[in-house]
Amino acid sequence: MDIRVYGDYREMSRAAAQIVADQLRAKPDSVLGLATGSTPEGMYAELVRMYREGQVDFSQAHSFNLDEYVGLSPDDPRSYNVYMWKNLFRHVNFDPKRVHIPSGVGDDLAGQCLRYERMIEEAGGIDLQVLGIGRNGHIGFNEPGSPFDSRTRVVDLAEQTVSVNMEKTEAISLPTQAVSMGIGTILESRRIMLLANGVEKAEIVAKALRGPVTWMVPASALQVHGDVVVLLDKPAASRLETRM
Ligand code: F6R
Numbered sequence: 542m543d544i545r546v547y548g549d550y551r552e553m554s555r556a557a558a559q560i561v562a563d564q565l566r567a568k569p570d571s572v573l574g575l576a577t578g579s580t581p582e583g584m585y586a587e588l589v590r591m592y593r594e595g596q597v598d599f600s601q602a603h604s605f606n607l608d609e610y611v612g613l614s615p616d617d618p619r620s621y622n623v624y625m626w627k628n629l630f631r632h633v634n635f636d637p638k639r640v641h642i643p644s645g646v647g648d649d650l651a652g653q654c655l656r657y658e659r660m661i662e663e664a665g666g667i668d669l670q671v672l673g674i675g676r677n678g679h680i681g682f683n684e685p686g687s688p689f690d691s692r693t694r695v696v697d698l699a700e701q702t703v704s705v706n707m708e709k710t711e712a713i714s715l716p717t718q719a720v721s722m723g724i725g726t727i728l729e730s731r732r733i734m735l736l737a738n739g740v741e742k743a744e745i746v747a748k749a750l751r752g753p754v755t756w757m758v759p760a761s762a763l764q765v766h767g768d769v770v771v772l773l774d775k776p777a778a779s780r781l782e783t784r785m
Contacts, residue, residue, distance in 0.1 A: 542750065542763070543770045546778040550738045553774045554583030557671070557736055560770065561588060562597040564669045564732075570601040572661070574670030574727070575629075576681075577606065577621040579709055580736045581671060585628040592633040599635040603664045605657075606642040607672070607681040607727075611695060611718035613645050619712050620645070643693065643720040654693040654720060661726065670730035674737050675702055678745050678758040682721035685757045689765075691723030724762050732768045735760070740776035747780035 547553040561584070564571050575581075591597045606621060615622040622642045630640055643657050661667060672680050677699055683691060684699045698717050707715050727733070737746050749760035750771065763769045773781075 544750065544773065544778075544781070545771065546773050546775060546781075548775060550583055550774050553736065553738055553772050554581075554587050557581070557584040557734060557772050558587035558591060558597075560734055560772075561669065561671070562591055565597055565599065565602055568668060569598065570603065571668040572603040572605065572664045572666065574667040574672075574722070574730055575604050575606045575625065576671045576673045576736075577608070577624045578673045578706075580673035580738060582628060584671070584736065588629065589632040597633075599633045601639075602635060603639040604635065604641060605661050605664070605667060605722075608719050608721040609643045609645040610716040611645040611650065611720060612716045615642075615644070615646075619710065619715060643722075645716070645720055650695050650720060654695070657693045657720075657722075658726065667730035668732065670727055670733045672727070672733060672735045672760075672763075674735060674742060674745060674749060674760050675699075676705060676741060676745055677701055678749055678760045680724065680727060680735075680760045680762070682719040683724050683727075683759045685759060687724055687759050688756060689728065689762045690725040692726055693720065693722045695719070696721050724759060728762060728766055730766075732770070733763060733766055735763060735769060735771045736773075737771075737777040738774040740779060742777045743780040746771075746773060746777050750781065 609621045613620040682696050754761045754764050
């Protein structure tokens with residue numbers, strides 16, 4: 542595992558954006574797996590800046606987001622659909638036809654999940670998957686106990702996940718279920734980039750990267766993948782050093 546530690550969040554975000562830009566330069570029609578949440582906001586802002594300066598081109602790229610809340614319509618301000626358009630898509634030259642975000646509404650969510658998996662496959666699989674990590678070790682919305690061979694499906698969110706996300710987004714309420722790519726789906730990506738910042742992630746980062754590989758720490762699954770780059774700011778890496 543390639544672990545890189547940066548002085549601060551801004552530096553980490555710049556390095557993350559550079560990895561995405563390099564991926565697109567090497568393969569303009571790359572399939573990107575994208576995450577939401579507070580962690581990648583700086584990376585998206587940097588990608589927007591790079592796009593404006595002509596340093597990155599999304600015109601042929603494909604994207605598949607990790608997750609979406611069940612029951613939120615795509616135009617709900619709390620939805621990850623709105624997050625992605627606000628933070629990235631509307632500022633850059635992504636072709637909307639190549640943008641994919643799981644839908645949390647519809648009569649047949651199970652069928653939609655299967656179709657989402659098929660679309661990833663038809664696009665050729667994910668070249669670069671961007672991940673954040675939850676304080677309980679979740680990746681996507683794969684909470685502790687999620688099987689490592691899980692696929693895109695409807696999941697129950699941990700109480701802590703809902704309360705942390707409500708606090709962060711200042712939402713008065715949030716759904717308690719989501720549609721999430723599975724850990725198996727994530728592990729099939731050719732390359733994975735995990736981002737974490739802030740001291741509140743230090744303990745779980747150490748557990749995920751250095752602790753036992755266990756379903757109870759979903760991000761520990763990344764230890765079995767052959768091409769993972771981990772970008773941390775100093776506070777998030779602070780528990781790692783003592784265990785190395
Ligand atoms: C978001 C996602 C989640 C977040 C995680 C960390 O699409 O899948 O796993 O990456 O909850 O969230 P933040 O970045 O807000 O700390």
